[in-house]
Amino acid sequence: MTVFLQNLLGGLSIGSVYAIFALGYTLVFSILGIINFAHGAIFTLGAYFTYALIGGKFGFNGLLANFSLGIQLPFWRAAILAAILAGGVAVAIERLAYRPLRRKQSDPLLMVVSSLGVALVVVNLIQYLVGAENYRFPDDIYGRIPTAINFGSEANPIAIRTVQIIIFGISGIILAGLTYFITGTKYGKAMRAVAEDPTTASLLGIDTERFIMLSFFVSGFLASIAGTLVGSSFGIAGPYFGIGFGLKGLAVIVLGGLGSIPGSVIGGLLIGMVESFVPDSGYKDAMAFAILFIILLVRPQGILGQKLIQKV
16 A cells, blocks of 8 residues: 555656646647647756756856856746746747748648757757756755655555655646636637637737747746756756657657647646556656557547548
């Protein structure tokens, strides 16, 4: 029972982060119909932004060797500011890599290739500036909290890492806030209208370009928050540590259903749960993608996806 509950909460914790990260993919895909492969690079960039803003010092490699900003913001402020900066970078990527191709009505595949190129540029720029060292956040970024909380008794302890509980709580708040934004605000409803039919939305007076930029900003904001949460728990494993999460995010949105926000949440939690109950860490990724393969054989459109009806 102890191991089961530990795995359960651990799976919910990392699964909720997968869900946040995958929602950024979903927002862009629902509007443009393409996968933004630069999303993983923004995930990495957000973690580095937060590390720098809390006063972190970079290593001995890279152009910014032994550099620090000289400021030390509280973790919560640093995470929010880093997410805003990452959202700005995502908007810049949209303007440089997507908008020119979109205005020329280029093939969507060209935009996918463009996003891959941007991802490589961002990752290599990070490595050029700060090197490839691993960085860890201070142990007290969440305040003076116990390392673990016992949900059992003294005779049968069920110790859960406090960081996992905090990450799960933060992720739940973010998911609830995003759900309200999408369904309960006029900006969210306008984004849904643009995602449903950009041409009709434009005819109704909605500035589609403005809401495409907003979707990229929100996507970058979510990627940065996810990167910061993962970095606070496991550390920043070099400039390429967002690549693995980028692949996992793709699995989540395909599993949940392309373009489905609830599907992304369910898919993220499901993959997190599957990983947590795999005893050997070397097989976690393989098991998650095996589950994805099996479900897609039964339901190709994903858990909450809808079948595409093609008119002929």
